[in-house]
Amino acid sequence: MNKSFAKKIGLTFAGLGLAFGLAACGGDDDGDTTDGDTADDGGDDAAAGEVELTLWAWPGFGLQDLASEYEENNPGITINIQEADYGDVHQNLITALAAGSGAPDISAVDEGYLDRMKENSQHFYNLYDFGAADLQDNYLDWKWQQANNVEGDFMIGIPTDVGPMVMAYRMDLFEEAGLPTDPDEVAELMSTWEDYIEVGKQLNDATGVKMFNTISDLYLAILEQGEIQYFDEDGNFVGDVSEQNKKAWDLAVSAKDISMNINRHTTEWGAALAAGDFATVFLPPWMLQNIKNDAPDTAGQWNITFMPEGSGNFGGSFLTLPKQGENAEAAYDFITWVMAPEQQLQIFENSGPFPSTPAVYDEPSIQELSDEFFTRPDLGAIYAEAAEQIVAGIKGPMHDPISQLMQDALGTVEDGTDPDQAWESAVDEAKRQIAR
Amino acid sequence: MASDQTIQPAQPKRPKKRYSQKVNDRRSGYLFVSPFFILFGIFGVFPLLFTAYLSFHRWNILGTREFVGFQNYSLLFTDDPLFWKALGNTISIWLISTIPQLIAALIIAFLLNQAFLKGKAIFRLGIFMPNVTSVVAVAIVFSAMFGTQYGIINYVLSLFGIDPIHWRGSYFGTHVAISTMVMWRWVGYNSIIYLAGLQSISKDLYEAATIDGANKIQQLISITIPLLKPIIIFTVLQSTIGGLQIFAEPMLFGVGGNYQGLTVTLYLYEEAFTRFSFGYAAAIAWLLFFIIILFSLVNVFLTKKIKST
Numbered sequence: 001m002n003k004s005f006a007k008k009i010g011l012t013f014a015g016l017g018l019a020f021g022l023a024a025c026g027g028d029d030d031g032d033t034t035d036g037d038t039a040d041d042g043g044d045d046a047a048a049g050e051v052e053l054t055l056w057a058w059p060g061f062g063l064q065d066l067a068s069e070y071e072e073n074n075p076g077i078t079i080n081i082q083e084a085d086y087g088d089v090h091q092n093l094i095t096a097l098a099a100g101s102g103a104p105d106i107s108a109v110d111e112g113y114l115d116r117m118k119e120n121s122q123h124f125y126n127l128y129d130f131g132a133a134d135l136q137d138n139y140l141d142w143k144w145q146q147a148n149n150v151e152g153d154f155m156i157g158i159p160t161d162v163g164p165m166v167m168a169y170r171m172d173l174f175e176e177a178g179l180p181t182d183p184d185e186v187a188e189l190m191s192t193w194e195d196y197i198e199v200g201k202q203l204n205d206a207t208g209v210k211m212f213n214t215i216s217d218l219y220l221a222i223l224e225q226g227e228i229q230y231f232d233e234d235g236n237f238v239g240d241v242s243e244q245n246k247k248a249w250d251l252a253v254s255a256k257d258i259s260m261n262i263n264r265h266t267t268e269w270g271a272a273l274a275a276g277d278f279a280t281v282f283l284p285p286w287m288l289q290n291i292k293n294d295a296p297d298t299a300g301q302w303n304i305t306f307m308p309e310g311s312g313n314f315g316g317s318f319l320t321l322p323k324q325g326e327n328a329e330a331a332y333d334f335i336t337w338v339m340a341p342e343q344q345l346q347i348f349e350n351s352g353p354f355p356s357t358p359a360v361y362d363e364p365s366i367q368e369l370s371d372e373f374f375t376r377p378d379l380g381a382i383y384a385e386a387a388e389q390i391v392a393g394i395k396g397p398m399h400d401p402i403s404q405l406m407q408d409a410l411g412t413v414e415d416g417t418d419p420d421q422a423w424e425s426a427v428d429e430a431k432r433q434i435a436r
Numbered sequence: 437m438a439s440d441q442t443i444q445p446a447q448p449k450r451p452k453k454r455y456s457q458k459v460n461d462r463r464s465g466y467l468f469v470s471p472f473f474i475l476f477g478i479f480g481v482f483p484l485l486f487t488a489y490l491s492f493h494r495w496n497i498l499g500t501r502e503f504v505g506f507q508n509y510s511l512l513f514t515d516d517p518l519f520w521k522a523l524g525n526t527i528s529i530w531l532i533s534t535i536p537q538l539i540a541a542l543i544i545a546f547l548l549n550q551a552f553l554k555g556k557a558i559f560r561l562g563i564f565m566p567n568v569t570s571v572v573a574v575a576i577v578f579s580a581m582f583g584t585q586y587g588i589i590n591y592v593l594s595l596f597g598i599d600p601i602h603w604r605g606s607y608f609g610t611h612v613a614i615s616t617m618v619m620w621r622w623v624g625y626n627s628i629i630y631l632a633g634l635q636s637i638s639k640d641l642y643e644a645a646t647i648d649g650a651n652k653i654q655q656l657i658s659i660t661i662p663l664l665k666p667i668i669i670f671t672v673l674q675s676t677i678g679g680l681q682i683f684a685e686p687m688l689f690g691v692g693g694n695y696q697g698l699t700v701t702l703y704l705y706e707e708a709f710t711r712f713s714f715g716y717a718a719a720i721a722w723l724l725f726f727i728i729i730l731f732s733l734v735n736v737f738l739t740k741k742i743k744s745t
Contacts, residue, residue, distance in 0.1 A: 266579075268587075397496075410693070436707070
């Protein structure tokens with residue numbers, strides 16, 4: 001899933017909806033008046049037999065086969081999966097919620113938009129009202145907590161996939177630089193980020209090849225390992241003093257010389273991968289395919305190991321029930337079935353995203369997932385282990401825009417701006433944007 | 437009127453002649469034009485007024501609206517360097533794309549209008565083609581061409597011994613790259629408009645000039661350009677309106693770390709749809725509205741000057 005790029009294109013088209021969105025917002029006050037009795041309606045409709053559930057998602061969830069299976073086992077229920085680009089799904093959902101009509105029964109929401117939705121939870125059903133508490137043990141604890149409000153009494157969505165980060169590296173380039181190529185030895189060699197940068201410099205000196213694509217990606221990988229990133233538990237901005245943010249920034253700045261200065265998911269990124277111009281990539285499972293697509297000739301030259309200082313999460317979503325949906329109970333039944341451990345495993349086996357249900361991590365199809373492209377015979381096992389290491393960071397609705405500011409600032413550092421000056425202006429701009 | 441009818445129920449013919457033919461004509465006239473005004477009211481006037489209303493609020497679209505008075509405007513004027521940077525970028529990109537574009541369009545139109553040219557239709561079609569190409573496709577292809585390390589433009593430059601230009605990392609690079617996309621799409625459109633203007637100029641003038649011994653360049657400067665003045669003014673106005681609304685190209689190309697590619701409309705859009713500060717975005721929209729009025733007034737002033745010379 002080439003998210004950021006798809007997002008850009010999606011947003012371009014979504015922009016055309018500006019006038020319509022604003023026009024539609026005038027009546028948002030009357031949208032909520034009927035909400036009180038919709039839950040009951042859901043039950044009645046289900047009893048009556050014919051229920052059509054619409055589900056909004058972007059490509060890559062791998063739900064279609066399971067939806068058909070569910071339809072067979074539950075006569076009278078039709079699941080209508082409507083796919084759109086990543087950006088469009090969220091934009092459309094927000095517009096529909098604000099307009100008071102048009103939202104689906106079920107909508108996928110990515111973690112990047114989740115806090116925005118949680119902040120406005122009046123638009124969603126609380127899954128605890130349907131008995132979701134019983135399911136808690138099925139899911140990774142950090143992932144479950146992400147879907148909860150601070151008080152822990154509102155649950156907005158059922159977890160879908162997770163994106164545990166690991167490190168892919170080019171064995172041939174490591175060998176050329178006289179470095180170890182065995183995954184365990186590599187992980188040991190780079191147990192801290194300082195070590196990683198040190199190794200990168202050695203590799204660069206020996207081969208002329210850079211260590212990674214851009215310092216803002218290194219920054220993100222480090223940032224995601226901390227709990228407090230830009231906001232504290234109470235939602236106060238602490239980005240200018242947060243340990244993890246400062247650490248990630250300083251390390252990234254110090255690694256400028258071993259970076260290609262190319263952004264992920266650009267044409268240039270693909271070209272550099274294919275040419276073998278940088279030696280490591282931090283990536284979640286769903287990004288493996290991007291490397292295969294962009295650099296098919298590098299098959300067998302890659303191997304995969306842990307990132308320094310633990311894993312981190314990149315992407316992953318939730319299935320939510322907007323209050324405008326009329327068949328909430330039927331929808332709840334479907335999403336809890338389709339995201340139950342067994343079904344998540346099935347999705348993964350059909351080359352879908354990585355499950356958020358640790359109970360299936362010991363299954364052979366995960367433990368023995370191997371990939372000749374990435375050499376490792378136990379690719380799934382390392383992802384499973386990484387997934388359990390993840391510490392979920394506290395995000396907040398403004399996390400993504402601020403993250404973008406910091407990444408942009410690092411981009412200017414890479415182009416020659418003074419790092420202290422870049423930090424200052426990024427933090428100042430972050431404060432301004434939060435104040436609006 | 438209604439009370440008249442109740443007082444005089446004995447005159448059944450009166451209501452039929454209530455309106456004269458003239459009034460009826462007027463009524464149907466309004467009826468015929470009403471669809472435009474209804475649609476304009478819904479999609480034009482209402483959003484305009486609602487935006488004005490929003491600009492005095494803090495609102496994230498899903499939550500409640502909080503009245504903040506002139507705070508959005510005062511922040512915009514006193515504490516938002518990014519907005520003014522975006523305005524500067526917009527004007528710079530507009531100038532870099534418009535001036536060479538109109539000159540090139542004029543020259544192309546002049547060439548296309550030459551009697552010796554065969555297969556005119558093919559050339560005209562070819563020059564207009566970029567305008568009907570999807571802007572997204574254009575931006576993607578140009579973004580690949582303007583790649584710093586693997587882009588074809590830097591490769592060609594390297595053949596001439598020129599160092600690679602960091603297109604996404606410098607003001608110059610980003611502005612030129614975005615302007616090039618705008619130019620590529622619109623030069624053909626303007627050429628066709630100029631061509632239409634050229635064809636309305638009588639051939640006799642050129643023949644007379646040729647007999648008097650004027651060469652092609654003298655003809656261009658002394659006959660074509662003066663007679664094309666109204667058309668040129670039209671294209672300048674069009675380009676001004678379009679230039680202040682450049683959006684898709686910088687969005688897809690990337691604005692760069694220094695926000696050197698950020699234009700005002702893109703800034704407005706990001707404020708609303710990625711940061712969900714709808715109130716603030718509405719304030720930007722109104723400020724942009726006043727800026728465009730200002731530009732239009734300058735245009736009108738200049739146009740009058742040119743016309744009177």
